[in-house]
Amino acid sequence: MQRRDFIKQLAATGLIGAPWFEAHAVPARKVQGRVVVIGAGYAGTTLAKYLRIWSGYGIEVVVVEQNTQFVSCPLSNLVLGGSRSINDLTFGYGLLQKHHGIQWVHDQVTHIDTAARKVTMSRGEMTYDRLVVAPGIDFNYSAWPEMQNAEAQRLVPHAWKAGPQTLNLRQQLESMPDGGVVVISIPKAPFRCPPGPYERTCQVAFYLKLHKPKSKVIVLDANPDIVSKKALFLSAWKELYPGIVDYRPNSTVLHVNPVTREVETEFERVKADVLNIIPPQRAGKPAQMAGLLNVDNNWCAVDFRSYASTISPEVHVLGDAVFSPQPKSAHIATSHAHVCANAIVAMMGGQEPDPEPVFANTCYSFVSDRMAVHVANVYRYDAEKKLMVTMDGGGLSDVPSDLEGTYAQSWARNIWSDALT
Amino acid sequence: MYTSFWLGLLLMSVTGVCAEPQNFPAHTLTLAASCAVCHGTNGNSATGLLSLAGMDESVFIAKLQAYRNGSQASTVMHHHAKGLTEAEITALAGYFSVQQHQAIVEPQAQTLELQHE
Numbered sequence: 001m002q003r004r005d006f007i008k009q010l011a012a013t014g015l016i017g018a019p020w021f022e023a024h025a026v027p028a029r030k031v032q033g034r035v036v037v038i039g040a041g042y043a044g045t046t047l048a049k050y051l052r053i054w055s056g057y058g059i060e061v062v063v064v065e066q067n068t069q070f071v072s073c074p075l076s077n078l079v080l081g082g083s084r085s086i087n088d089l090t091f092g093y094g095l096l097q098k099h100h101g102i103q104w105v106h107d108q109v110t111h112i113d114t115a116a117r118k119v120t121m122s123r124g125e126m127t128y129d130r131l132v133v134a135p136g137i138d139f140n141y142s143a144w145p146e147m148q149n150a151e152a153q154r155l156v157p158h159a160w161k162a163g164p165q166t167l168n169l170r171q172q173l174e175s176m177p178d179g180g181v182v183v184i185s186i187p188k189a190p191f192r193c194p195p196g197p198y199e200r201t202c203q204v205a206f207y208l209k210l211h212k213p214k215s216k217v218i219v220l221d222a223n224p225d226i227v228s229k230k231a232l233f234l235s236a237w238k239e240l241y242p243g244i245v246d247y248r249p250n251s252t253v254l255h256v257n258p259v260t261r262e263v264e265t266e267f268e269r270v271k272a273d274v275l276n277i278i279p280p281q282r283a284g285k286p287a288q289m290a291g292l293l294n295v296d297n298n299w300c301a302v303d304f305r306s307y308a309s310t311i312s313p314e315v316h317v318l319g320d321a322v323f324s325p326q327p328k329s330a331h332i333a334t335s336h337a338h339v340c341a342n343a344i345v346a347m348m349g350g351q352e353p354d355p356e357p358v359f360a361n362t363c364y365s366f367v368s369d370r371m372a373v374h375v376a377n378v379y380r381y382d383a384e385k386k387l388m389v390t391m392d393g394g395g396l397s398d399v400p401s402d403l404e405g406t407y408a409q410s411w412a413r414n415i416w417s418d419a420l421t
Numbered sequence: 422m423y424t425s426f427w428l429g430l431l432l433m434s435v436t437g438v439c440a441e442p443q444n445f446p447a448h449t450l451t452l453a454a455s456c457a458v459c460h461g462t463n464g465n466s467a468t469g470l471l472s473l474a475g476m477d478e479s480v481f482i483a484k485l486q487a488y489r490n491g492s493q494a495s496t497v498m499h500h501h502a503k504g505l506t507e508a509e510i511t512a513l514a515g516y517f518s519v520q521q522h523q524a525i526v527e528p529q530a531q532t533l534e535l536q537h538e
Contacts, residue, residue: 054450067537070528091528099526163537331458338454342447354447358509359455360501376497378504393489393503397496404496407459410468413527414461418454420528 031349032058033129036119038109038286040065042330043319044134045096045419046337052100055345062103062128064121065093070420073193074330075366075412076162080170081203082210083369089162095421112290114312130344132307133292133300134318134337135284136161137192137328140298144256147277152258156275159200160192172274173204178212180273183263185253186221187280190299192320192328195228195375197221197278199365202233205241206368216244218270220251220263228327229365229375229396236367236400253277283321292317299323304381304388305353306343307336316340326379326388327363330415335359335379356381357388364408371400372408449512452505456513459497464517467525474520481514 035051037044040063048061070091078084097104111120118127139158141147147156159169173182182204186197201219208215226233226247237245255264261275282288282298292300292309300317301310307322309315318340319333326332343353362376377394381387397404445453453463456473460466464473473481487493488502502510 050454054447069531069534069537071533071537086533088530090531090533092531095526095528161538163533164535167533331455334458335451335455338451342451346447354451357448357451358505359451360504362459362497362501374497376500378501380504391504394500401496406470407496410466410470411459413467414525415458417467417525417527418457418462421526 031055031345033348034060034062035130035132035344036126036128037061037063037132037134038119039134039136039284040070040093041134041136041319041333042419043333043337045070046334047132047134047318047341048102049096049100050338050341051344052102054341057101059345059348060103062105062126064105064107064109064119066108068106071162072412072416073162076166077196077200077203078366079166080173080200081206081369086167091416091420093420099421109286109289112286114290114315117314129348130314130316132316132318132340133287133290133321135286135321137281137320138284138288139279140282141279146258147256155258156256156261156277158278159276160278169276173207176212176215176273179214180212181271182215182217182274183270183272183276184217184219185263185277186219186223187278188222189227190328191278191281194327195363195365198226198229198233201245202236202367205237205244208244209241216246218246219248220253220265220270221247221249222252224249229373232373232396232400240368287317287321290315295323304386305355305357306347307340316344324388327361329361329363331361331363334415334419335361355383362411364404364411366405366408367400370402370405372404373397373400374404445516449516452509453513453516461525463520465523465525467527473517474522476517478514478518481517482510485510
């Protein structure tokens with residue numbers, strides 16, 4: 001069908017229960033029903049779009065998102081380095097809604113009743129046949145009572161959800177005198193974007209080398225070693241930023257003074273001029289509301305053939321909130337969405353999902369303004385282990401390169417186009 | 422499962438109709454969608470870099486085989502090609518060969534609203 005007709009049709013219908021399917025050519029796999037999607041990050045947007053396409057526009061999809069804009073975490077460390085602006089990474093949801101007839105509710109979820117299959121928001125409620133929760137992460141500041149208020153989190157930003165916090169950290173770097181100390185604290189794995197803190201270290205060092213060469217960045221890592229792309233980051237720090245990066249493993253921050261920007265580990269006290277604490281994380285609030293955090297009270301266990309929660313089979317969980325051995329990356333989040341969309345179309349049509357889904361992950365990190373490195377793997381469902389397992393042949397870049405920097409920028413434009421239009 | 426796939430391909434080649442995603446098995450749709458992150462939706466890259474849409478099946482298969490056995494050097498693709506089965510490579514070749522060339526729509530960048538959470 002023509003897009004113009006499609007948009008006209010959309011405009012002519014009410015918010016809920018639009019008779020979308022009537023206007024479409026007969027698709028082979030048309031199924032009907034309502035799926036409510038909570039959260040419009042990489043996983044939620046991709047799920048909504050592909051659920052519409054692969055159901056032949058038969059399934060009604062309603063997205064609930066509290067923000068009016070999408071801000072990309074991938075590339076947001078470049079804002080700290082200075083080669084990208086936050087406004088390059090900020091987009092609206094309009095094209096996605098229009099192109100695919102996705103119903104959109106800009107509101108905050110306040111309650112989820114999985115028994116009644118009902119979602120309550122601050123301005124209304126709705127029922128669903130299936131619920132998809134793509135909530136991203138929630139920060140856990142419970143180890144530091146002194147950090148549990150908005151003012152402390154302004155003085156000591158996490159900048160681990162892209163947006164105003166990213167700008168805040170960038171502005172603090174700009175205001176810091178030359179000779180200052182930047183401290184980045186990394187929580188114990190698992191956390192969103194395993195190579196992200198080390199990429200951030202590169203970007204902060206890039207900025208310091210260029211503008212404040214007497215300064216340094218101290219990395220207090222709660223992990224015993226660099227979690228991802230270790231050799232590549234170590235060589236980048238040594239070759240590109242000699243004398244700037246001071247990496248300290250096994251350094252869990254025990255106390256924080258947000259006003260003086262002092263932190264205390266088991267071994268030492270460190271005073272920072274700019275303090276960036278990336279807090280421990282867990283599945284986002286909507287997943288908590290639905291009672292889906294069944295691994296360490298932090299993450300959600302799912303069936304990897306459908307992403308159905310192991311607690312509540314009509315509820316699917318996607319993205320960083322999922323407990324799995326795979327990295328919490330944007331590409332993985334969209335892959336969860338693809339598998340889940342196909343499974344929901346099958347299940348709502350009375351069929352079995354693909355018994356052995358396969359997907360790939362390509363994750364780039366920028367070590368300077370132009371050079372990037374990657375880790376890439378193919379993952380396949382293993383019925384015995386009930387997990388996605390890593391196939392042989394995956395791996396890392398040999399060296400950082402400008403070519404991979406170009407690929408990484410292209411990756412971003414393609415994933416934005418795929419997820420948001 | 423593959424019967425409908427080949428039948429679909431045959432129909433498309435006869436009628437010249439553009440590929441409907443419904444004609445491919447879920448397994449192939451998931452994999453092809455996974456490629457989109459670097460190669461663009463349905464193999465149409467936003468940057469023009471690495472587009473796959475409309476690529477001849479035999480060319481696609483030969484490229485993937487070369488990445489797999491190391492005869493073609495690459496930055497990333499050898500890491501992907503080695504993890505796929507022969508049947509998956511063939512299915513992906515079929516998928517991308519029938520995708521039409523299309524200009525990719527990109528979302529427009531906006532000024533960040535400061536109340537964003």
